[in-house]
Amino acid sequence: MFKKQITIKKAIIFKGIGLHSGEPVSLKLSPEKKNTGIIFYKKNKKIKASWKNAEVSQLCTKIKNKNITISTIEHLMSTLSSLGITNLKIEISGSEIPILDGSAKIFLDEILKVGTLEQDANQKFIKIKKKVLYEDKEKFICINPIKEKKLIIDFTIDYNDQFIKKQKLIYTHSPDNFRDIYLARTFCLQKDLEKIFSLGLGKGGSLDNAIIVSENKILNQGGLRYPNEFVKHKILDCIGDLYLAENQIWGKVETYGGGHELNLLLLREVFKNKENYEFFDY
Incomplete structure (x- = not known):
């Protein structure tokens, strides 16, 4: 698999609607420095992509920090796992990741277009x-x-x-x-x-x-x-x-x-x- 920590080479923007909310939402992925992790930002508040911040849910995966929640992160997270991406800044305008076509296709295709970057630190x-x-x-x-x-x-x-x-x-x-x-x-x-x-x-x-x-x-x-x-x-x-x-x-x-x-x-x-x-x- 991957020996070094990885981020993306440049920023990517996705736009769509939330599967459950039905609301229009924009998503911006940006490179992040080593040893940072995958961090979501909403209204200048951050939520780390961690099981410690996750809430039990049957129909999607949801993370929460106080009164800020972000839902339906699973397809994006699956894509990041497949590419070995360990450090990433994710800014979101709404409460839910856009569903796009319902798969990981568009996330993977767009990240591969800009490329990924190995960083000077080992993955754990x-x-x-x-x-x-x-x-x-x-x-x-x-x-x-x-x-x-x-x-x-x-x-x-x-x-x-x-x-x-x-x-x-x-x-x-x-x-x-x-x-x-x-x-x-x-x-x-x-x-x-x-x-x-x-x-x-x-x-x-x-x-x-x-x-x-x-x-x-x-x-x-x-x-x-x-x-x-x-x-x-x-x-x-x-x-x-x-x-x-x-x-x-x-x-x-x-x-x-x-x-x-x-x-x-x-x-x-x-x-x-x-x-x-x-x-x-x-």
């Missing part, structure tokens, strides 16, 4: 030393130690419906392998939309930025980007959530029915006990 990695498990009824997520210096994600989804059904994929995190999942879009069952709307969410959702599944078909005219796009998107989300560890993780994650909530609760369980992990330079 988190090596898992002991199995950590979090269970919630029939759902679970765990992480196990492995000998390799890599993150492996074994993800199973089971929607018990007519279209998505059960999907399983084992993914090894790397820049090349990320290209096999980064186009996967967020998705929703049509029958769940009423509940989502009743919570005041999903206001910016459309067929341009989400897959909508209606019984035995999808409503998107272009079809799926991958036959197993649903589980690939869940893995994309998981990568972004796990990067709230503030460093890349070496270990094997296994999850059944996982999502944003379980991803964060796993991180909390890991960092609850220092015997579960240790830090390493590459």
Whole structure:
């Protein structure tokens, strides 16, 4: 993976709408000096991209500092993890990262256009030393130690419906392998939309930025980007959530029915006990 800390070569601006808020939002990514970390700025207040600042949420990943919150950071964080970006300033005009096309595609493409820059400092990695498990009824997520210096994600989804059904994929995190999942879009069952709307969410959702599944078909005219796009998107989300560890993780994650909530609760369980992990330079 990456030995040195990394930032971007020059600033990038993204504009779009929030998936849940429906509000227009602009986002500016700027280079940052070594040993800074990934820092979000909103109204001159900063929030570090860290599990310590994250709130449990089912439909997105949210970080908070006092009364300032920033939501739906997972696709951007997943992209930064795939590129090994460790230091970045992120200025946002609203409360939610723009959903763009519902995947990591536009984030990755635009960052690759400006390029990344290695910095004169080593990256640190988190090596898992002991199995950590979090269970919630029939759902679970765990992480196990492995000998390799890599993150492996074994993800199973089971929607018990007519279209998505059960999907399983084992993914090894790397820049090349990320290209096999980064186009996967967020998705929703049509029958769940009423509940989502009743919570005041999903206001910016459309067929341009989400897959909508209606019984035995999808409503998107272009079809799926991958036959197993649903589980690939869940893995994309998981990568972004796990990067709230503030460093890349070496270990094997296994999850059944996982999502944003379980991803964060796993991180909390890991960092609850220092015997579960240790830090390493590459």
